[in-house]
Amino acid sequence: MLLSVDGLCKTYASFPNPPVQVLHDVSFGLDAGQALGLVGESGSGKSTIAKCLMALTRPEQGSITYDGTDVVRARGADLLRFRRDVQMVFQDPYGSLNPRMTVEELVGEGLLVHRLEPTPAARRDRVAEILRTVGLNPDDRGRYPRSFSGGQRQRIAIARALAVQPRILVCDEPVAALDVSVQAQVINLLQDMQRQFGLAILFIAHDLAVVRHLCERIVVLHKGRVVEQGTRAEIFGSPREAYTRALLDAVPVPDPAVGRARRRQLQHQS
Amino acid sequence: MSAPAVSVRAPRAGLGLSAFEASVIGLVVLLLAVAVVGPLVAPESVYRSDIANALLPPGAGHWFGTDDQGRDVFWRLVVGARTTLLSAFLVVTLYSLIGVAVATIGAAGPRWLDETLMRITDIGLALPGMVVALGFAAAMGPSLRSAIIAMAITGWPITARLLRGIMRQTMEAPFVAGARALGVSRWRLMTCHVLPNSLDVLIVKWAGDVGTTVLVLASLSFIGVGAQPPSAEWGATIAGARGYVSTAWWTVVMPGAAVAITSIAFGLLGEIIQVRRDPSLRGN
Ligand SMILES: Nc1ncnc2c1ncn2[C@@H]1O[C@H](COP(=O)(O)OP(=O)(O)OP(=O)(O)O)[C@@H](O)[C@H]1O
Ligand SMILES: [Mg+2]
Numbered sequence: 084m085l086l087s088v089d090g091l092c093k094t095y096a097s098f099p100n101p102p103v104q105v106l107h108d109v110s111f112g113l114d115a116g117q118a119l120g121l122v123g124e125s126g127s128g129k130s131t132i133a134k135c136l137m138a139l140t141r142p143e144q145g146s147i148t149y150d151g152t153d154v155v156r157a158r159g160a161d162l163l164r165f166r167r168d169v170q171m172v173f174q175d176p177y178g179s180l181n182p183r184m185t186v187e188e189l190v191g192e193g194l195l196v197h198r199l200e201p202t203p204a205a206r207r208d209r210v211a212e213i214l215r216t217v218g219l220n221p222d223d224r225g226r227y228p229r230s231f232s233g234g235q236r237q238r239i240a241i242a243r244a245l246a247v248q249p250r251i252l253v254c255d256e257p258v259a260a261l262d263v264s265v266q267a268q269v270i271n272l273l274q275d276m277q278r279q280f281g282l283a284i285l286f287i288a289h290d291l292a293v294v295r296h297l298c299e300r301i302v303v304l305h306k307g308r309v310v311e312q313g314t315r316a317e318i319f320g321s322p323r324e325a326y327t328r329a330l331l332d333a334v335p336v337p338d339p340a341v342g343r344a345r346r347r348q349l350q351h352q353s
Numbered sequence: 354m355s356a357p358a359v360s361v362r363a364p365r366a367g368l369g370l371s372a373f374e375a376s377v378i379g380l381v382v383l384l385l386a387v388a389v390v391g392p393l394v395a396p397e398s399v400y401r402s403d404i405a406n407a408l409l410p411p412g413a414g415h416w417f418g419t420d421d422q423g424r425d426v427f428w429r430l431v432v433g434a435r436t437t438l439l440s441a442f443l444v445v446t447l448y449s450l451i452g453v454a455v456a457t458i459g460a461a462g463p464r465w466l467d468e469t470l471m472r473i474t475d476i477g478l479a480l481p482g483m484v485v486a487l488g489f490a491a492a493m494g495p496s497l498r499s500a501i502i503a504m505a506i507t508g509w510p511i512t513a514r515l516l517r518g519i520m521r522q523t524m525e526a527p528f529v530a531g532a533r534a535l536g537v538s539r540w541r542l543m544t545c546h547v548l549p550n551s552l553d554v555l556i557v558k559w560a561g562d563v564g565t566t567v568l569v570l571a572s573l574s575f576i577g578v579g580a581q582p583p584s585a586e587w588g589a590t591i592a593g594a595r596g597y598v599s600t601a602w603w604t605v606v607m608p609g610a611a612v613a614i615t616s617i618a619f620g621l622l623g624e625i626i627q628v629r630r631d632p633s634l635r636g637n
Pocket of ligand 1: 103125289
């Protein structure tokens with residue numbers, strides 16, 4: 084297992100509010116090259132898991148192990164290696180890119196800080212190549228994030244993350260802030276990247292529709308607890324938990340025939 | 354930082370200056386023009402005594418009259434504008450740089466260093482700046498240079514404290530978490546991500562600070578620890594004319610008015626910039 088999360092507990096203490104425990108004993112694992120979906124309603128603790136995973140915040144209990152490294156306590160060279168190998172794409176494409184950096188600086192920053200391309204010229208070439216890979220025009224590399232649409236910004240964010248050739252990409256609701264029309268494009272891009280580079284993806288979403296397309300394994304989170312996890316077939320075929328069924332019901336089904344079939348199936352089950 | 358705030362920003366229709374704003378900006382531009390061009394066109398007699406024409410009241414030959422040395426008050430003000438404004442810019446620039454350095458080193462360094470720097474800043478804030486500057490300037494030997502250095506080393510705590518606070522807010526921005534997740538060092542995080550997105554506050558503060566500094570610098574010169582006669586610096590000019598308030602009011606009132614108008618003009622400019630950047634303040 085490339086990344087394993089075991090017994091994660093996280094409490095937010097923001098004085099003068101009473102402390103709130105948002106994660107209770109969360110455990111799951113991610114294999115190399117796998118796409119794992121993490122699904123739960125708003126406030127269920129999905130982003131908190133992502134923050135713990137990215138070593139942006141410290142859980143008070145539990146362990147996160149990446150390829151033999153204890154992520155929670157990693158420092159120095161170990162942490163830097165982890166930071167290169169595990170990248171993240173954030174939900175908000177407007178806030179997650181530094182507005183004072185050009186596309187070239189944003190995408191090339193990882194190459195710079197991890198010293199992957201020694202010369203500025205090599206960095207430029209590599210940035211241009213990645214921009215093409217994610218479907219952006221390399222001629223736009225001197226522009227700032229504000230002159231791009233949400234979908235394009237998310238492509239910049241993906242390019243920035245992929246530039247350092249990570250092994251794991253954590254995507255925290257990467258399409259939730261986008262127009263429905265561009266959501267599919269970004270999802271398809273992520274899927275292409277996963278296949279092309281053999282990436283493992285942890286894909287966070289608040290409904291099952293997006294995840295269904297992309298992820299072979301799914302973890303269902305409810306109020307900070309993992310209520311169910313299994314393969315796509317298990318979750319969509321025979322969800323065991325009432326909460327998962329409720330989430331399934333919330334998935335809009337564009338094809339009326341499928342919708343009818345599913346309703347029959349649900350009635351049949353209950 | 355939220356999505357709508359970026360995309361729904363109202364389109365700016367021209368500059369849309371009110372008459373008041375336009376006149377303040379016009380005044381500041383005029384003052385800057387005088388500071389730049391004035392000394393080039395002034396007669397060289399501004400530094401030469403002409404006792405025969407001493408203390409003439411304002412009139413056709415000398416618009417603002419003459420001082421006790423018979424020097425033209427108007428032209429001395431024009432020449433002094435450059436000294437006064439240049440010194441004020443220098444002071445504000447110097448202490449802003451110190452403030453930026455202190456805030457950034459505190460933010461990037463270990464916690465104890467941050468705490469130490471902020472305690473020193475607090476002490477600096479608690480001390481009466483002008484009195485300390487007076488002490489420094491007197492200790493270095495009274496001169497304009499001493500006054501500038503003294504004000505630079507007493508002026509930075511406000512900048513440092515303000516900027517450190519803003520940087521703390523900027524630290525919450527999602528792109529900062531993004532940069533950390535990418536593996537950016539703490540120093541790079543502060544200098545390339547947090548600082549550039551926090552500096553706006555200093556641009557807003559700059560004009561107001563120049564206004565205050567013009568006044569304090571003139572005060573130091575007036576007390577005698579700043580620019581020395583025969584410098585045409587405004588504070589020094591007022592100091593030189595101190596004895597003639599009752600007999601030749603123009604020798605004191607004219608440079609006094611120059612200090613007041615310049616200080617107020619830059620102060621108002623600062624407020625205009627602030628209101629324009631943050632429309633929620635409008636109407637206050
Ligand atoms: N910094 C914080 N301090 C205090 N409470 C927090 C903090 N961050 C999140 N929370 C709380 O923790 C809970 C889980 O938040 P989290 O952001 O992980 O949820 P989420 O599943 O990502 O939700 P969403 O789908 O809305 O993004 C929420 O109730 C939230 O209010
Ligand atoms: Mg979230």
